[in-house]
Amino acid sequence: MNRIHSLSDVQTTNIGIDTFVWQFSIILKNAVIGNNCNINCHVFIENDVIIGDNVTIKPGVQIWDGLRIEDNVFIGPNVTFTNDRYPRSKKYPEEFQQTIIKKGASIGANATILGGITIGTNALIGAGSVVTKDVPANELWVGNPARKIKNIE
Template structure:
């Protein structure tokens, strides 16, 4: 059974077994969230979102339509995702950009991830980075704009 704090607003019926949703979080009706996830306080999850199993979402994160987050992903505090390259007030795009976060990826605190890109399997994004293009699997990326720093082999940075 999932554990939903009484001060959270969870409209979705698709929240997996063992997932914990902390206080002051909002999950909209059509979102799909896997098992054993940890959705911290002050998280907003829109409708067209799929989150896998064993995902941690730290406080202050908004997960917009078009996000696909696979299993065992870590999303640090205040990570910012986008889904529109040309946002304007009161002008809503018909098709949002799809962003894919592959299994085992970790995204450091206060990073910004532009819409329409893929963060590769087991990759690491350093805190405060601005990711503007696809990140291949097993790489550490840092900076603004983020760039490859090192390869990651067997959970060690080489």
């Protein structure tokens, strides 16, 4: 059973079981969201988005077209994603950049993730980091621009 707050605007029917969507969130009609997810308040999810199972998205996050979020991912509050390398008002790219967040990755609060990159399996991104290139699996990255600090288990 899903719990979709009455003050949210959920247009998709592609939501798995036991997923919670909190108030003031907007999810567009073609988004796909897995089982047992927690979509906190003030989250916006566009159409060309796939979210796996057991994903937590904290408040103030926008999930733009082209994002792929695998199972067991944590996205901290106010994380910012991009999907257009050269954004201009009312001028859209032929295709938005695809960003992949692999299974078990965690992204700390207020991190910025540029479009077109992959964050590897079980990788950790520190709060406030700006990720400008692919992050390999099982690594901790922090800073601006983010860089590897150490391997993690």
